[in-house]
Amino acid sequence: MIPVAFDYLRASSVDEAVAALAGAGEDAKILAGGQSLLPVLRLRLSAPSLLVDLGGVPELRGVREEGDSLVIGAMTTHDEVSTSPLVRQFAPLLATMAATIGDRQVRHRGTLGGSLSHADPAADMPAAAAAVEARYVLAGPNGRRVVPASDFAVDLFTTALGDDEVLVEVQVPKLEGWGSHYEKFHRMVQAWAIVGVAAMVRRDDGAIASARVTLTNMGPTALRATALEQALAGCAADRAAIEQACAVAAEGTSPRDDLTASAEYRRHLVQVLAGRAVAAAAGV
Amino acid sequence: MSSGTAAPSQATSTSSISVTVDGSRYTDTVESRTLLVHYLRETIGKVGTVIGCDTSNCGSCTVLLGTADDPGHSVKSCSVLAVQADGANVTTVEGLAGPDGSLHAVQRAFHELHGLQCGFCTPGMIISAVDLLRDNPDPTDDEIRDGLSGNLCRCTGYQNIVRAVRAAGAELRAQVTEVRR
Numbered sequence: 322m323i324p325v326a327f328d329y330l331r332a333s334s335v336d337e338a339v340a341a342l343a344g345a346g347e348d349a350k351i352l353a354g355g356q357s358l359l360p361v362l363r364l365r366l367s368a369p370s371l372l373v374d375l376g377g378v379p380e381l382r383g384v385r386e387e388g389d390s391l392v393i394g395a396m397t398t399h400d401e402v403s404t405s406p407l408v409r410q411f412a413p414l415l416a417t418m419a420a421t422i423g424d425r426q427v428r429h430r431g432t433l434g435g436s437l438s439h440a441d442p443a444a445d446m447p448a449a450a451a452a453v454e455a456r457y458v459l460a461g462p463n464g465r466r467v468v469p470a471s472d473f474a475v476d477l478f479t480t481a482l483g484d485d486e487v488l489v490e491v492q493v494p495k496l497e498g499w500g501s502h503y504e505k506f507h508r509m510v511q512a513w514a515i516v517g518v519a520a521m522v523r524r525d526d527g528a529i530a531s532a533r534v535t536l537t538n539m540g541p542t543a544l545r546a547t548a549l550e551q552a553l554a555g556c557a558a559d560r561a562a563i564e565q566a567c568a569v570a571a572e573g574t575s576p577r578d579d580l581t582a583s584a585e586y587r588r589h590l591v592q593v594l595a596g597r598a599v600a601a602a603a604g605v
Numbered sequence: 606m607s608s609g610t611a612a613p614s615q616a617t618s619t620s621s622i623s624v625t626v627d628g629s630r631y632t633d634t635v636e637s638r639t640l641l642v643h644y645l646r647e648t649i650g651k652v653g654t655v656i657g658c659d660t661s662n663c664g665s666c667t668v669l670l671g672t673a674d675d676p677g678h679s680v681k682s683c684s685v686l687a688v689q690a691d692g693a694n695v696t697t698v699e700g701l702a703g704p705d706g707s708l709h710a711v712q713r714a715f716h717e718l719h720g721l722q723c724g725f726c727t728p729g730m731i732i733s734a735v736d737l738l739r740d741n742p743d744p745t746d747d748e749i750r751d752g753l754s755g756n757l758c759r760c761t762g763y764q765n766i767v768r769a770v771r772a773a774g775a776e777l778r779a780q781v782t783e784v785r786r
C-alpha cells in the first residue's frame with residue numbers, strides 16, 4: 322500500500338531536525354532507517370504530517386572512542402554496529418545482538434537509534450543497551466541531556482524522548498574482561514525474539530564475580546533480571562550451579578500471551594535460555 | 606537570527622530527485638510518500654523489480670543502494686522512500702548483465718541450476734546473492750541460507766537456490782583469480 326501523503330524534510334543538522342520537530346508538534350516524526358516506520362506507514366497504521374529524515378546528518382553516523390566510552394551515533398546501521406572493530410573489541414555483546422536482527426536488507430538500513438527509539442518490546446537492541454549500561458544523549462530545543470538506559474524505555478513503544486527531541490548517540494562504557502552471549506529464541510528466519518536473554522559475566526577463577534542479565538520480550542520494555550543477577554554473584558562457574566540460579570530468571574517479569582507463545586511458556590523459556598546464555602558468557 | 610548562514614531546508618510534499626539507476630541518470634519530481642520500488646517500476650519503467658508483500662518481509666523488491674564509487678548494499682526498495690534515494694546509485698536485476706547482454710554469474714547459475722520455478726522471488730533473490738557474495742565470496746551452505754533469509758520463495762524449497770549461489774560463488778572466485786593472473 323501507499324502511505325498517506327506527508328511533507329518531507331531532509332535535515333542537515335541535529336539543530337535543524339529539532340527545530341523542525343518543535344515547529345510541527347506531535348504530528349511530526351523522525352525518519353531514521355525506516356525499517357519500522359515505513360511498514361507502519363504503508364499499512365496506514367500511522368499518518369504523520371511531516372517526516373524529518375536524519376539520513377543527511379553525517380555527525381549521527383559512526384562509532385568513535387571518547388575516553389572510557391565508545392560513542393555510537395544514532396544513525397549507525399545494525400550492519401555497521403555488528404561489524405565495527407571498536408564495538409567488537411569493547412562491547413562485543415552489541416555486535417552479536419545487532420547481527421541477529423531481521424535479515425541483511427533490514428540490517429543495511431535499520432539503525433541503532435531507530436531501534437532504541439521505537440522501543441518495541443521484542444526488539445533486540447534495547448536489551449543490548451541495558452546490559453552494557455549505555456547512556457542516551459538526547460537533543461531538544463533546550464540543549465542536550467543524558468539519560469541512563471534504565472530510564473530511557475518507559476513503556477510499550479514509549480521512551481523518555483519528548484515530541485521535539487532527537488536521540489543523537491549512545492555512550493557505551495568500554496568493558497574488558499567480561500564474557501557475553503545472547504540467546505534469541507525464534508522459530509523462523511527474520512522473526513523477532515519470542516524471548517531473548519543477554520548475559521555478561523565477569524569471572525573470578527572458578528566463580529562468577531558479577532553478572533548482568535537482560536531480557537527481550539518479557540515485559541513492556543527490555544528488563545534487567547535483577548533477582549538472577551544477585552543469585553549469580555559468587556555462584557560457582559559450572560553448569561549445574563548456573564542452572565539452579567536461573568530458576569529465578571522470570572522474577573519481576575510480565576510477559577504477554579500472544580500468537581507465538583503464552584506468558585507461562587515464556588516464563589519457562591526464559592529460565593532455560595538464561596541457563597544457556599550465562600553458561601556461554603561464563604565460558605562453561 | 607543572523608543572516609548569512611545556510612537557509613534551512615524546506616519541508617515539501619513533492620521533491621525533485623536525481624537517481625542513477627543501472628548506469629543511467631534520471632531526474633524526476635516525486636511525492637514524498639512515493640516508495641523507491643514504485644518510482645523504479647512506475648516512473649522509470651524498471652519492472653524487473655517486483656512487489657510481493659505489504660509488510661517488508663518478502664524481499665522480492667531488493668535492489669542495491671549505493672553511491673557513484675560504491676555499489677552499496679541490498680535494501681528492500683519497498684521500505685525506502687524515493688526521496689531518500691536522491692543522489693544515490695541503484696542497481697536492479699536489470700543492471701547486472703554485461704553491455705553485450707551476457708548474464709552475470711549469479712543469473713547464469715540460477716538459470717542453469719534451476720534456482721527458480723515461477724520466478725517471482727528471483728529478481729530479489731539474485732540481487733541478495735550478489736550482495737552476499739561480495740561480502741562473503743566463499744559462503745558455506747548455512748551462510749547462504751542465512752544470507753538469503755530476507756528473501757522468501759514459495760516454490761523451490763530453496764535447495765536449488767543454494768546450489769546456484771554456491772556455483773556462482775565458485776565462478777566469481779575463478780574470475781577474480783583469472784584477472785589477477
Ligand SMILES: Cc1cc2nc3c(=O)[nH]c(=O)nc-3n(C[C@H](O)[C@H](O)[C@H](O)COP(=O)(O)OP(=O)(O)OC[C@H]3O[C@@H](n4cnc5c(N)ncnc54)[C@H](O)[C@@H]3O)c2cc1C
Binds near residue numbers: 439489661
Ligand atoms: C522484516 C523485518 C524484520 C525485523 N526483525 C527485527 C528483529 O529481529 N529484531 C529487532 O530488534 N528489530 C527487527 N526489525 C526492526 C528493525 O530493527 C528496525 O531497524 C528498527 O526497529 C527501527 O530502526 P530504523 O532505523 O529503521 O527506524 P525508523 O523505522 O526510521 O523509526 C522507528 C521509530 O523511531 C523513531 N526514531 C528513529 N530514530 C530516531 C532518533 N534518532 N531520535 C528520535 N526518534 C527516532 C521514528 O520516529 C519512528 O517512530 C525488523 C524489521 C523488519 C522490516
Ligand code: FES
Binds near residue numbers: 658667683
Ligand atoms: S515487497 Fe515484500 S519486502 Fe518489499
Ligand code: FES
Binds near residue numbers: 720723725758759760
Ligand atoms: S520461484 Fe516462485 S517464489 Fe521463488
